[in-house]
Amino acid sequence: MPPKDPPHLYIDADACPVKDEAYRVAARHGLMVTLVANRFIAVPRDDAIRLQVVGDGPDAADDWIADHVEADDVVVTADIPLAARCLAKGAAAIGTTGKPFTKDSIGSALASRELMSHLREIGQITGGPRPFAPKDRSRFLQELEHAVARAKRGRAARRSLEGAP
Template sequence: MIYVDADACPVKAEAEVIATRHGVRMVLVCNGGIRPSSNPLVEAVYVGSKLDEADIWIADRAGPGDVVVTGDIPLAARCIENGARVVKHNGEELTSRNIGMVLATRDLMADLRSADPFRQGGGKGFSKADRSRFLEVMERVLRAVKAG
């Protein structure tokens, strides 16, 4: 199963193409605002609008043999802890080996932003290279999951 944290996910269509190619079910989890797919392998799940409700829904279900697509680092950490594989939108795979450093960096950056109220943005945009890397990594991860 592929779970997609679908709110503001720039690679939903790419994930659907890969899921379809491999005959794997995919669940788009969001607070609303996305159209359901006509693809029989793709299900849309709409959760309430409470903070992190989609993340909680995914984390409660994702486990061994599942792939989660998200840019949310705390969600990624919970899914990895539960045995799922995690791929960020830019194609970076998060694993038990690198999630600690990614969480620490996220927390450090949050502290830096809160210490400087004039600091704006700083994130880089989503590029064609990110999309291409996502397709490549997602394909590799899904093959590995299917192989066991």
């Protein structure tokens, strides 16, 4: 029997290339989905999917997600600091290319991000991330399936420990 309180899927939606894939995985697992964006974007007409439009501030979407995410929820984001904040709350975080952020890897990811930012500031690096490829979409689907399964098991175990039905 599935948990009565399944994990929630949050999507850092501005420029997210894998929204459709996330909707399919969420539907298969009976998850609610919240897309968080700085502007209106089209979302499917589905009671399990909602759009949360936040202010224009540079971290407004990140702050909203970090304030609402709970342990055993899943977050899709390319933003490394947001991923770190979600991991700290016990949620799973997955990059849009399928790379999972973990407690073991997040420190290194944050350090690399800081180094690259510094190098860009002094004019040493001009390129951006590599283009999104079909293999990224496949890797994302696979990792999201794994993350949702882990989150559901974690949520069920937590409810069992709390004595909830």
